[in-house]
Amino acid sequence: MRSIRLRTVALTAVAAVAFGSLAACGETSDDGDGVTITVEGWRPGDKQATIDAVKAQAAAFHKDHPDITVKPVEWQWNAQTFPAQLAGGTLPISFRVPFTDTKGLVERGQVADVDAEIRELPYFDKLNPNVLAAAQGTDGKVYGLPSDVYANALHYNRDLFTKAGLDPDKPPTTWEELRAAAKQIHDRTGATGYAEMTTSNTGGWILTTLTYALGGRMETQDGDTFTATVDNPQAEQALQLLHDMRWTDESFSGNTAYDWAGINQAFAAGKVGMFISGSDVYNALVTTSAIDPKTYGLTAVPLGDSADAGVLGGGSVNVVSAKASDAEAEAAVAWADFFRVRKYTDESAAVADAKTQTAADQPVGTPTFPIFDEASYTTYQGWVKDYVNVPLEQMSGYTSRMFDLSLIAEPPAQTQAVYGALDPVVQKVLSDEDADIAALLKDADASVQQILDKG
Known part of the structure; x- marks a missing residue:
């Protein structure tokens, strides 16, 4: 392998070792014969049809870019395994990270500067500034291409609603209705009736979602100073709700070890009536968990009466290994553009992508949050309407409100570490009927402040 020119990046001793391995993962050949890069392809557990669809996209990309060969690999970001993969050099050249992780990776020199490549994209000036900010460093440069923007939503099983005597076309719109529906489903x-993620930082993620929905926040920011506000009335209210559903109503799952994949599997298997996750999780429920589409329902997360109540939103940033050569970085951005984003701005790309996805029985039309604006989103839906194969009429509780929702960004500082510190709080409330919620939040607040102070 020979690189044309390596980018200059300030590396720590540990990162330098890791990036030496990352370069090997790229399997590049920038020697006049083009460039070959490994890219995030499919999730562990995805069906063969999904794998085939990604490979078909890679072939289509190569046809348009004959000097670039893309090798998709199985990979999915996970808070617990990502640091080891980064240090061990087992990541592909092109991969996605949550909005919350990008700035930290930039500060540590762990992703490439692709500012020039991103700014050359024809739709760069149309990107939602709030979305683009997630891919920018403190220097204002762009270090990746945002995609997969979501707002958390309530997913529910229409079949269980019907069996419980509930109207599947009228899902809960308040927390009181959600609690009552959960109990009725169980009884x-x-x-x-309702289940909650609790591990691998997901417990903190969903507790933050509930807190936001009631009007609370987990952090405040004053310039470069961040203050923990985990110990707030809304977080206490959210935990009390979970406690009461678990121990008073007995409608809450006794499983205190659900992660993202585990709760998806339980829901798809008809064991769970409702749970909260990203609005786009239907794709994973189809491709990995084999859900029966007829049973699926999607609606907005109930909001409290506070003027500050809103829905937690996030997304992914397509980033590039810091050790990538110029050719590799350009190829990785071109792939992310082709595979993730261009279809939302170009009709021919949208139709070509939709045709490929439907031919492989992959979901087309799952609601996401616009990378651009409402008009662009509506236009895209029009382009692919003949290929939509998801039950949009069963998702109207969300789609009819999505543009009216107040989208609240995730806690800006040390996000994943903050979520990790909150996981045990949720687990304790769900596993101990006598858990002292006020004391748990007080202790968690102190722990989070220590995390924020360390930076």
């Missing part, structure tokens, strides 16, 4: 069907 009449024996299934778990």
